[in-house]
Amino acid sequence: MTVTWRLGLFAISLAVLVPALWHVAMALPAFGAPTEMYGAAVNAIIPAARHITNMVAAVNFDVRGFDTLGEECILVAAVTGTCVLLRGARGEDLTAEAGHLPDRPHVERSDAVVLVCRIGATVLLLFGVYMALHGTATPGGGFQGGVIAASSLMLIYLGEGYSPWRHVMHSWFLGALEGGGAFIFVAAAAIPLMLGYAVLQNILPYGQPKDLFAGGLMVVANFAVGLSVAGSFGQLMLEFMEETRSPEDDPIPDEED
Amino acid sequence: MSVFPWLVAAWLLGIGLYGIITSRHYVHLIGCLSVLQSGTYVLLLGIGYKWGAGPPIFYDHPAGTPAVDPIVQALVLTDIVVGAAVTALLLVIALQVHKRRGSLDPQELRPLRPDN
Numbered sequence: 001m002t003v004t005w006r007l008g009l010f011a012i013s014l015a016v017l018v019p020a021l022w023h024v025a026m027a028l029p030a031f032g033a034p035t036e037m038y039g040a041a042v043n044a045i046i047p048a049a050r051h052i053t054n055m056v057a058a059v060n061f062d063v064r065g066f067d068t069l070g071e072e073c074i075l076v077a078a079v080t081g082t083c084v085l086l087r088g089a090r091g092e093d094l095t096a097e098a099g100h101l102p103d104r105p106h107v108e109r110s111d112a113v114v115l116v117c118r119i120g121a122t123v124l125l126l127f128g129v130y131m132a133l134h135g136t137a138t139p140g141g142g143f144q145g146g147v148i149a150a151s152s153l154m155l156i157y158l159g160e161g162y163s164p165w166r167h168v169m170h171s172w173f174l175g176a177l178e179g180g181g182a183f184i185f186v187a188a189a190a191i192p193l194m195l196g197y198a199v200l201q202n203i204l205p206y207g208q209p210k211d212l213f214a215g216g217l218m219v220v221a222n223f224a225v226g227l228s229v230a231g232s233f234g235q236l237m238l239e240f241m242e243e244t245r246s247p248e249d250d251p252i253p254d255e256e257d
Numbered sequence: 258m259s260v261f262p263w264l265v266a267a268w269l270l271g272i273g274l275y276g277i278i279t280s281r282h283y284v285h286l287i288g289c290l291s292v293l294q295s296g297t298y299v300l301l302l303g304i305g306y307k308w309g310a311g312p313p314i315f316y317d318h319p320a321g322t323p324a325v326d327p328i329v330q331a332l333v334l335t336d337i338v339v340g341a342a343v344t345a346l347l348l349v350i351a352l353q354v355h356k357r358r359g360s361l362d363p364q365e366l367r368p369l370r371p372d373n
Contacts, residue, residue, distance in 0.1 A: 002364075003279050003364075007278060007279065010278050024263075025260050025263035028263055029304075030259035031262050031263075031303055031306065032306055032307060032308035033308065034307055039313075039325075039328045039329070042313075042327055042328060043313055043320075044320075044321070053315045054313075054314045055313035055315070055324070055327035056327045056330045056331045056334065058327070059327050060331045060334065064328070071339050075338065075342045078343050078345065078346045079342055079345075079346075081349075082346050085346075086349055138314065141334070143337075144334070147341075210316060229338060236345045240348075243352065
């Protein structure tokens with residue numbers, strides 16, 4: 001099917017889609033005046049009931065915690081799929097060099113770049129950990145903090161280049177972070193179940209409002225998600241950077257398919 | 258005026274879809290899929306927005322202050338993270354297709370047959 005044909009089909013479907021979308025858009029509540037009660041109820045009840053101040057974290061790890069468990073599993077499954085597809089016959093060889101186009105000049109990094117990247121990576125990693133740990137009190141949380149912490153690994157790559165970076169990045173460590181975080185989350189969901197409560201029911205003491213460790217089980221789940229997201233994104237970066245190695249040491253496996 | 262955010266969401270969906278239809282490269286197609294997906298972010302955040310309300314975080318201001326809907330914000334948050342991971346998975350599949358077939362043009366990639 002050529003692009004012209006597909007565009008023709010798209011035009012026909014638009015003839016149906018546009019009136020339908022317009023109808024739905026006009027029927028939605030006016031912008032800025034939400035009518036649904038769910039979010040309002042969370043804002044009204046949770047600060048006193050759970051002793052935490054960040055309602056988004058409360059929704060993620062308490063009100064809709066089971067939902068987040070599912071999202072966490074999607075994340076782990078997607079990263080596992082990435083690793084399975086990319087690794088193939090590549091192995092864990094540490095001697096490989098980064099791929100290099102022969103006609104492109106090879107410019108060494110200046111010391112200033114290395115220094116800025118080292119300082120920046122440290123600060124970014126600390127900021128990610130801070131963001132993840134304070135998730136139940138102030139804006140932030142495990143998801144955001146994990147991504148920030150993982151992106152500090154990219155700064156290390158920018159500063160050091162492929163080979164030194166590859167020597168400090170250990171796939172088993174990132175995998176342990178990822179799987180360990182997911183395991184802690186599942187345990188936080190399953191232990192209340194085994195004790196005769198509902199899944200993810202908050203059985204720990206809530207603590208004082210505005211405290212770093214207020215929120216009981218939410219703190220554990222938030223921490224677990226932070227570990228898992230940092231490990232997952234670090235693992236993704238590692239897998240993709242492995243693809244930039246010199247092509248000759250990366251043969252495509254001959255499969256009988 | 259109040260219908261404008263929904264139209265932005267619909268527009269993002271539309272141009273994402275248009276990009277996927279006319280795409281000549283799988284990496285471009287995956288980017289278009291992300292554009293399409295961001296339409297849902299606009300829609301969700303728009304549904305939860307409330308005029309004159311603050312963030313749903315009661316650290317600096319006491320509980321009970323008007324705040325926007327935290328449910329949709331939590332949905333968008335997890336959506337972004339999972340979307341990034343799924344985008345990575347799609348890019349890996351594109352990479353494997355390129356290794357095996359030498360092309361990423363959806364037009365050139367006929368259905369997989371055992372002989373090629």
